[in-house]
Amino acid sequence: MDFLQSWWAFMSTRVDQIQVALAEHSIYVVSVLGLASVFSISLGIATRRNVLARELSLAVTSVFLTLPSLALFTIFIPLVGLGFAPSFLALFLYSLLPILRNTITGLDGIDQSVLESARGMGLTPRQVLLSVQLPLAWPVILAGIRVSSMLIVGIAAIATLVAGGGLGDFIKSGLARLPLPNSLESIWTGTLLCLLLALVIDLILQALKRATISKGIR
Amino acid sequence: MSEPLIRLENVTKSYPGTESPAVGDLTMDVHEGEVLVLVGPSGCGKSTTLRLINRLIEPTSGRIFLKGEDVTDIDSSQLRRKIGYVIQQVGLFPHRTIAENISTVPKLLGWDKAKIAARVDEMLELVSMDPAVYRDRYPKELSGGQAQRVGVARALAADPDVLLMDEPFGAIDPITRDRLQNEFLRLQQDLKKTIVFVTHDIDEAIKMGNRIAILREGSEIAQIDTPEVILSDPADEFVENFLGSGAILKGLTLKKVRDIELHQIPALEMPVMRDEALRVLEESPEKTAVLLDKDHRPLRWISEASLNRTTQPIEKSGKPITIDLQPEDTLQDALGVMLQSSVGMAVVVDRKGKYLGCCSIESLASLIISDSGGAASS
Amino acid sequence: MTMVAPARVDRTTLAERLDLIVAPVFAAVLAVIGGAVWLYSDIDDTTRAILAPEKLQKQLVETLVLGFASSALVILIAIPIGIAVTRRGLPRVKNFLVDTLGLAQALPAYGLIVLFFSWLGAGIGTVIVALATFSLLPVLRNTIVGLEQVDQAVIEAGRGMGYTKRQVLFEIELPLAVPVIIAGVRTAIVINIGMAALAFLIGGGGLGETINSGLKLDRNPAILIGAVMVAILALVFDFLSAVAQRYLKPKGM
Numbered sequence: 001m002d003f004l005q006s007w008w009a010f011m012s013t014r015v016d017q018i019q020v021a022l023a024e025h026s027i028y029v030v031s032v033l034g035l036a037s038v039f040s041i042s043l044g045i046a047t048r049r050n051v052l053a054r055e056l057s058l059a060v061t062s063v064f065l066t067l068p069s070l071a072l073f074t075i076f077i078p079l080v081g082l083g084f085a086p087s088f089l090a091l092f093l094y095s096l097l098p099i100l101r102n103t104i105t106g107l108d109g110i111d112q113s114v115l116e117s118a119r120g121m122g123l124t125p126r127q128v129l130l131s132v133q134l135p136l137a138w139p140v141i142l143a144g145i146r147v148s149s150m151l152i153v154g155i156a157a158i159a160t161l162v163a164g165g166g167l168g169d170f171i172k173s174g175l176a177r178l179p180l181p182n183s184l185e186s187i188w189t190g191t192l193l194c195l196l197l198a199l200v201i202d203l204i205l206q207a208l209k210r211a212t213i214s215k216g217i218r
Numbered sequence: 219m220s221e222p223l224i225r226l227e228n229v230t231k232s233y234p235g236t237e238s239p240a241v242g243d244l245t246m247d248v249h250e251g252e253v254l255v256l257v258g259p260s261g262c263g264k265s266t267t268l269r270l271i272n273r274l275i276e277p278t279s280g281r282i283f284l285k286g287e288d289v290t291d292i293d294s295s296q297l298r299r300k301i302g303y304v305i306q307q308v309g310l311f312p313h314r315t316i317a318e319n320i321s322t323v324p325k326l327l328g329w330d331k332a333k334i335a336a337r338v339d340e341m342l343e344l345v346s347m348d349p350a351v352y353r354d355r356y357p358k359e360l361s362g363g364q365a366q367r368v369g370v371a372r373a374l375a376a377d378p379d380v381l382l383m384d385e386p387f388g389a390i391d392p393i394t395r396d397r398l399q400n401e402f403l404r405l406q407q408d409l410k411k412t413i414v415f416v417t418h419d420i421d422e423a424i425k426m427g428n429r430i431a432i433l434r435e436g437s438e439i440a441q442i443d444t445p446e447v448i449l450s451d452p453a454d455e456f457v458e459n460f461l462g463s464g465a466i467l468k469g470l471t472l473k474k475v476r477d478i479e480l481h482q483i484p485a486l487e488m489p490v491m492r493d494e495a496l497r498v499l500e501e502s503p504e505k506t507a508v509l510l511d512k513d514h515r516p517l518r519w520i521s522e523a524s525l526n527r528t529t530q531p532i533e534k535s536g537k538p539i540t541i542d543l544q545p546e547d548t549l550q551d552a553l554g555v556m557l558q559s560s561v562g563m564a565v566v567v568d569r570k571g572k573y574l575g576c577c578s579i580e581s582l583a584s585l586i587i588s589d590s591g592g593a594a595s596s
Numbered sequence: 597m598t599m600v601a602p603a604r605v606d607r608t609t610l611a612e613r614l615d616l617i618v619a620p621v622f623a624a625v626l627a628v629i630g631g632a633v634w635l636y637s638d639i640d641d642t643t644r645a646i647l648a649p650e651k652l653q654k655q656l657v658e659t660l661v662l663g664f665a666s667s668a669l670v671i672l673i674a675i676p677i678g679i680a681v682t683r684r685g686l687p688r689v690k691n692f693l694v695d696t697l698g699l700a701q702a703l704p705a706y707g708l709i710v711l712f713f714s715w716l717g718a719g720i721g722t723v724i725v726a727l728a729t730f731s732l733l734p735v736l737r738n739t740i741v742g743l744e745q746v747d748q749a750v751i752e753a754g755r756g757m758g759y760t761k762r763q764v765l766f767e768i769e770l771p772l773a774v775p776v777i778i779a780g781v782r783t784a785i786v787i788n789i790g791m792a793a794l795a796f797l798i799g800g801g802g803l804g805e806t807i808n809s810g811l812k813l814d815r816n817p818a819i820l821i822g823a824v825m826v827a828i829l830a831l832v833f834d835f836l837s838a839v840a841q842r843y844l845k846p847k848g849m
Contacts, residue, residue, distance in 0.1 A: 055610045059618040066619070066834045068790030069705075071823040074807050078633075078816040150702045157704030158794075162811070168706055175710045175797060184714055191707030198702030274756055299758030309753025313771050313846035323757050356848030372757070382756075 003184070010185035017169075018193070024165040025197060028091055028156045033149055036095040041141060044103030045129065054104060061097040069094075069155050073162050087164035091156060095148040102144025106137030139213055146205050153198045157190065167193050221286050222247035223412045224380060229270055229280030231263075239278070240266045242436035250379075253406060253413040255427035257420055259460070263437030264416045268382050271414060272301045284380070299323050302373030302381040302411075306388045308365045310357040316342070316368055317353040323376040341371035344405065363394040370402070374409070381413045387422070399425060420461060424449070424468055432457050446472055467550070470586075475552050476545035478585055480566055480575025486520065488512055492532050496525055506561050509536065514572045516542065516565040542567045543577055549585070552577050615838045623831040630824035637817045646809045646818040652825070658801035659829060662720060663789035666727035670735050670784050673728070675777065678739025679765065690740060697733040705730045705791050709798060718799035727791050731784035738780025742773030775845050782837035789830045803829070 011018060040061075047054040064072070072090040080086055110133055118128045160168030170190030177183040226246045232239035240263045248254045256264040269275040271282065273294040282290045289297050310319050320341050321334045329337070339349040345367040357365060366386060373381060387395040403426065406413065417423055423430045424445045431442040434456060441453035449469045452458040461468065484498050484507040499507055499522045509518045509532065520536040528535050541555050543566045555564040556579055566574045639647075681690040705726075712726040746769050754768045755761075793804035803826045810818030 051610060055614050056618075058611070059614040060622075063618055063622050063831070063834075066786045066790070066830055068793045068826045068830050070793040070804055070807060071790070071826040071830075074811070074819050075823040075827070077811075077819055153702045154704045157706045160706075161808075168704065171704070171707045171710050175713070178714060187707065187710050187714065191704060191711060194704045194707065195699070195702055198699070272756060274752070295758050295760040295763075297758075298756055303753070303756030305749060305753060305756065307747075307749035309747070309749035309751075311750055311754070311768060312747075313848050315848065322754075322759075326758055358848060369753075 006182070007185040007188060010182055011189055018189070021165065021167045021169055021190075022193065022197065024159075025153070025156055025167045025194070028087065028159065028164075028166060029149060029152050029197070029201060032088060032091040032095050032152055033145060036092055036148060037099055037145055040096050040099035040144075041103050044100050044107065045134075048104065048107050058097070058101060058104070061093075061100050064093040065097050067093075069158050070161070073158055073164075077162065082163040084164055086162050087156070087159035087166075091152050091159075094155060095152050098147040098151070099141065099144040102140050102147075103137065106140030106144075107133055109140065110136050135214065139209065142205065142209050142213075146202065149201050149205065150198055153194055153201065157194055167197070222283075223250040223285060224248035224271060224414070225283040226267070226270065227281045227283065229267075229277045229282065231266055231270060231275060232278050238436055240437065241270065241277075242438060244280070244437050244439070246431065246439065246442070248412060248414055249429075250412050251410045252428040253415055253426055255415045255417060255423040255430045256433060257417055257423040257430060257460075258433030258437075258440075259435075260418060262433045262435050264418075264433050265384055267433070267437045268384055268414055268416050271380075272298050272303060272382055274298075299326055299376065300378050300380070302376075302378040304366075304369050304373045304381070304383045304386045306385040308369040308389075310360075310365055310368060310372070312357050315354050315356060316360075319357070319368060320372045320375050322372065327376055329376075337375055341375050342368075344374070345371045346401065347371075362390050363398060366390060366398065374411075379412055381411045383413060383415045385417055386415075388417070388419075402426070421468060421471075424471055432460055470549040470553060470582075473549045473585070474545060475543050475547050475549065475566055475577055478549070478577070478581050481563065481578040481581055482575055483507055483563075485510055485573060486532075487514060488517075488533070490532060492525055492535075495520060495532060496522060499525070506563070508539070508565060508573065508576070509533070510573050516567065516573050519561050537561070539565055542571075544569070545574070549582060553582060556582070612842060616835065616842070619831045619835045619838065623828045623835075626824045626828050626831070630821050630828075633817050633820050633824075639817060640815075642813055643810075643815045643818050646806055646813070646815060647821060652803070652806065655801060655803045655805055656825070656829070658720070658795070659789065659792045659803050659826070662723055662727065662792035662795055662800060662802060663785065663833070665720075666724045666731065666788045666792075667781070667785045669724060669728040670731050670788075671781060674732050674735035675739050678736050678743065678777075679770075682740055682743045694737060694740065697736060701733055703730075706794060706797075709791070709794055713798040720795070720800050722798060723792065723795040723800035727788045730791060731787045734783040734787070735777070735780045738776050738783075739773070742776030742780075743769055745776065746772045771846050772849075775841070775849065778837075778841045778844055782834065782841060785837055786830055786834050789833055790826070793826045 043057055047057055069090065072093060073086055076086040076089050080089065114132065114136070115128060118132045119125075123131070156166050157168035157171060159166045160172045167190045170186045170193075172190075174183045174186030174188075174190065177186070224247070226244055229241060229244045230239050231241040244267065246267075256267060258264050266275055270277055273282070273289075276294075277290065280290075281288055284297070284300075310316075311322075317335075317338045320338045324334045324337060338353065342349040342352055347364065347367055352360075352364075352368075357368070360368065366389075369386070387398050390398065399422065415423075415426055417426075427445060429442060429444055430448055432440045432448065434440050440460075441448055441457045448457065449461065449472065452461060483504045484502050486495055486498065486507055487510045489512075490509075495507065495509075499505075499520070505521055507520045508516050509520050511517050516539045517533070518536045518538050520532070524536040525532070537560050541558065541564065543552050543555055543564050545566065545568070552564060556562060556577060563576045563578045566577055568574055677693075680686070681693060708730055709723065709726040712722050712729075716722040716725065750768060750772070751764060754764045759767060792800075792802050793807070795802040796804040796808050803822055806822030807819055807826070810816065810820075810822055
């Protein structure tokens with residue numbers, strides 16, 4: 001109970017810092033997800049007919065995911081320096097696979113008879129893609145975006161190690177000051193706010209899902 | 219009458235939260251060597267009843283007897299090793315070869331390797347699959363019909379006295395199903411196992427069963443008797459409705475070609491001249507004659523018109539006979555053949571293919587009329 | 597009468613093949629980059645000190661120990677739990693676990709490691725527990741999913757033939773769930789080796805130490821070579837796991 005009190009005190013006296021860290025963390029998540037979605041979905045669409053290109057893309061993006069986070073965050077430093085850039089790059093590469101894989105699975109999983117009747121009605125391949133395939137694959141793609149977002153929120157905490165800011169700052173400063181007062185509170189702040197952010201993003205995505213998915217396929 | 223091989227005594231199965239029991243106070247005997255078919259509408263409890271016998275489902279109350287012994291409380295896994303079990307989706311172990319699948323229960327019973335290997339081959343041959351080809355294959359390489367054959371082989375491997383079959387041919391295409399049913403019936407003639415067979419298809423029940431139990435909801439027996447009795451004497455409206463209006467046609471599967479009088483038309487045996495054939499046809503009230511070869515085997519249908527239409531030799535006039543019936547074929551088969559034939563008749567031949575007579579639609583019709591008349595009056 | 601037999605089926609799909617090729621290729625590329633950096637960049641004494649072979653070797657071993665110990669721990673805990681919750685009668689526990697653990701993935705591993713440090717003190721043991729907690733989810737979830745996707749008809753046939761519940765688990769369910777479970781273990785191993793790089797934060801050693809020194813002393817070559825080494829390590833173990841995955845797949849699947 002004491003701990004909760006001191007924790008509350010800690011947070012309420014650092015509202016500005018929390019806001020900044022939250023903002024930085026959110027910027028990472030939103031910008032990475034945005035770019036990665038555009039990139040992965042396009043890649044998924046572009047390679048949907050070519051088995052080799054498709055499997056190659058999947059294999060390469062999944063290799064990114066096996067690279068240790070510290071390594072991926074730091075490996076670009078000689079090229080782009082410290083701070084936002086290497087963090088963004090690393091997070092971007094990490095988030096590609098779930099979205100790509102779900103785009104491919106989503107497009108693949110569409111009932112062939114639906115596609116056939118669309119073509120039979122005279123829709124061009126492009127029209128079939130935009131008005132039939134993507135809307136039907138969208139729920140699965142969104143699920144992939146959700147997986148990526150959970151991943152990113154957690155890993156973005158490491159940005160602090162390369163001076164990239166974010167909620168990880170609280171964890172780092174807490175660690176540095178252990179076992180001094182307020183160090184533990186700092187660590188918990190960083191950790192749990194990540195979880196909170198994840199929940200918020202999940203809710204947003206669920207709302208997005210409801211808003212953009214037709215009633216017929218929910 | 220001898221002691222029944224299987225006896226369900228006041229067996230009830232109810233699930234918590236449901237009003238009426240899935241199986242309500244059922245008492246049923248299965249006699250040694252018979253095929254008892256449990257048939258009824260969806261949800262009546264026939265599959266549940268089947269699985270009470272090998273206690274895949276445990277009864278809420280009642281006793282189960284196997285060969286006079288009360289097996290309600292013994293170790294269920296041990297019990298099941300003595301009973302063969304075949305299900306609709308087959309359930310072959312995909313990660314094991316066909317041979318390994320078949321040897322499952324023998325291994326559990328501790329047979330030695332040589333005996334098991336020999337038995338595997340024996341079982342594969344029993345279901346008409348070449349052991350050398352199939353022994354080391356995997357289930358994913360088999361068609362639906364082949365998979366179920368292996369399923370049956372696997373169930374029979376430890377030589378159980380009892381076989382439980384739950385809609386075994388349900389997931390198979392009609393042509394293969396028919397073939398499998400016929401093969402199974404031949405197998406049963408040799409093996410004489412005691413079989414409890416579940417199906418929702420009344421035609422399959424009539425074809426496969428020595429006795430049929432027509433079940434109502436709650437697995438209540440509406441009628442349990444031989445197919446002949448049920449067809450000619452349905453116990454109540456439920457049974458009548460279940461048999462459907464095709465009951466008379468279904469009855470045709472119970473009679474054989476040898477049960478009706480064969481229609482005799484002029485038979486011309488080679489060598490014969492056209493003029494003689496024409497003369498015979500003119501003198502006879504029949505419009506069609508059958509042309510036989512030197513060995514008394516049917517070749518072609520000959521009519522006056524076909525003879526006059528052509529100057530070809532007699533062996534080339536008329537229509538060729540491509541299908542025939544044997545005395546053991548059912549009247550339902552006969553009807554099918556007759557309907558396909560261009561002259562509304564089918565030749566009946568003996569085992570050596572020699573001509574015996576013809577089966578005509580008229581003789582079939584008179585049999586149906588006399589039969590249904592009999593049923594109506596009883 | 598014998599039936600016509602279909603041709604034997606035995607193929608490696610493109611995906612499986614690529615699985616075994618791409619990671620090693622990547623590792624090779626990284627090695628080349630690392631080598632180029634070593635040869636062509638400005639290696640001063642400080643850098644040389646950071647990259648001393650004895651140091652690197654020690655850190656390599658530490659990383660390996662951390663990665664494997666935590667993976668072994670996870671397997672020993674997660675698989676039995678996964679088996680336990682998929683038995684009949686525990687669907688609610690299972691759903692609860694899957695849902696909470698799904699959310700737990702958003703917890704930063706970094707934060708977890710530091711929290712465990714505050715509770716358990718410094719050292720390898722702490723890191724192992726923290727990593728095991730973090731990689732619990734993939735193995736547990738895959739165990740559950742793997743067991744649940746086993747064809748019910750096969751299980752029913754097994755029970756009907758007389759296998760006891762225990763025999764059904766070991767002879768049918770587990771062998772058929774192995775591909776999915778191993779995929780989960782593979783993910784866990786990769787996560788653990790990767791996260792082991794953070795062990796330096798709490799005195800657990802490992803190759804992260806080199807990267808950190810490079811960061812602190814502003815020596816890019818050290819950062820890069822450290823990063824490359826950790827990356828190659830992870831790729832090597834991913835490759836080995838992929839091989840295991842391929843060859844532990846039961847025949848006939």
